[in-house]
Amino acid sequence: MTVIGKGEESGAVLEVEDLSVEFPTEDGIVRAVRGVGYRLDRGDSLGIVGESGSGKSVTALAVMGLLPATARVRGSVRFEGTELLGLSDARLSDLRGSGIAMIFQDPMTSLNPVYSVGYQIAETLRRHNPGLKSRQARERAVDLLGTVGIPSPERRVDSYPHELSGGMRQRVVIAIAMANDPDVIIADEPTTALDVTVQAQILDALETARAETGAALVLITHDLGVVAGHCDRVGVMYAGRMVETGSVEDIFYTPRMPYTLGLLGSLPRLDREEERLTPITGSPPSLLNLPPGCPFAPRCPMRRDVCDNTEPALRKAGHELHLSACHFADELAGTGAAEVFDAIGADSEALARFADTTAPTNAEEDTV
Ligand SMILES: Nc1ncnc2c1ncn2[C@@H]1O[C@H](COP(=O)(O)OP(=O)(O)O)[C@@H](O)[C@H]1O
Ligand SMILES: [Mg+2]
Incomplete structure (x- = not known):
């Protein structure tokens, strides 16, 4: 593709503004995405939870x-700087090659079962560099497989996807993403389908891909714990909208939206997997015929009358880059994690576990 704005080393690489998606269905219109926006600068990492x-x-x-x-x-x-909505399929498909790479939950979505993994990586390399000789492409494929942590890459390069474990396949997908030298990597629950023991390794491979390509990262997950270790900023989504956005510190230490508090409360203990804390009760609303008001209100411990009538806008809570869509965001201000957990009725033991498992090394003692 013609690479637009590559010279500008500063500025946004990806800007999403007021994005809405509706699906007409037999039962009515599903309003799946309602006014989502975010901006990624070069090298940024945004977690969407x-x-x-x-x-x-x-x-x-x-x-x-x-x-x-x-x-x-x-x-x-x-x-x-180039608007993608409405772009032709051909231009978009070029862009998906070299500009934005996507990594899905199931690696088989991206891999072709009838070709060896080496062939698939080499094809990607040649698409961007048609002059590349077969032998060079193969050598580079072996390098890439090694980089993403595949043992004996010179042997594995000839493997077919079905000969590899799920974790190894996801590494191959990450290698293909790297071969594209993307400016943005969007990873949608890249570890959800994998065994917990390999999840951390796959996230490490993703970090390597980011470091080697300089790509900005959008990491989609339902697990706030994953975000803490791999992202600078976080967007919390609920019922098709961003309901809180801020830095990882904002979200973990001074959350301003009761839903975020609920998600924090349901963080699993890292040392004891089976024990999941769930102060958040109920389930998300149907996106078909959404009632007026805040979609989280039926589950919210802070709910009042206004919440049933008016959906709160996403607005400043704390500082310019920390936004919350809660009428009562200010009531959560000035509280540390302890009060915040009190506010949602989480027990102190839950708080202690949270602090144990997520506190950065320069732990903010005063918040616990
Ligand atoms: N093709 C589709 N047709 C109708 N509804 C859809 C379609 N794809 C997704 N949805 C609906 O859009 C909503 C958001 O889905 P999704 O983005 O997949 O959620 P998430 O990734 O956060 O789990 C869901 O209610 C889902 O059922
Ligand atoms: Mg999903």
Whole structure:
């Protein structure tokens, strides 16, 4: 593709503005994404979290131009200044090659079962560099497989996807993403389908891919714990919207949206997997015929009358880059994690566990 704005080393690489996606269905219109926006600068990492069905994947697919034709997409998605919504399939497909790489939950979505992994990496390399000789492409494929942590890459390069474990396949997908030398990597629950023991390794491989390519990262997950270790900023999604955005510190230490508090409360203990804390009760609303008001109100411990009538806008809470969509965000201000956990009725033991497992090395003692 013609690479637009590559010379500008500063500025946004990806800007999503007021993005909305609706799916007309037999039962009515599903409003899957409602006015989502974010901005990624070069090298940034943004975590997008939220329960299943909150619109995380549909947002990503809209950015990539991969939604079914029936989807109604509005708003703006700009990659290095170029508007992507409405771009032809051919241009979008070029862009998916070299500009934005996507990593899905299931690696088999991206891999072709009938070709060896080496062949698939080499093809990607040659698409961007048609002069590359077969032998060079193969050597580079071996290098890439080694970089993402595949043992004996010179042997594995000839393997077919079915001969590899799920974790190894996801590493191959990351190697292909790297071969594209993307400016943005969007990873949608890249470890959710994998065994817990390999999840951390895959996230490390993703970090390597980021470091080697300089790509900005959008990491989609339902697990706030993953975000803490791998992202600078966080967007919390609920019912198709961003309901809180800020730095990792903002979100973990001074959350301003009760839903975020609920997610924090349901962080699993890292040392004891089976024990999941769940102060958040109920389930997300249907995105078909959403009632007026705050979609989180039926589950919210801070709910008042206004919450049933008026959906709160996403607005400043704390500082310029920390935003919350809660009428009572200010009531959570000035509270440390302890009060915040009190506010949602989480027990002190839960708080202690949270502090244990997530506190950075320069632990903010005063918040616990
Ligand atoms: N093709 C589609 N047609 C109708 N509804 C859809 C379609 N794709 C997704 N949805 C709905 O959009 C909502 C958001 O889905 P999704 O983005 O996949 O959630 P998440 O990734 O956060 O779990 C869900 O209610 C889902 O059922
Ligand atoms: Mg999803």
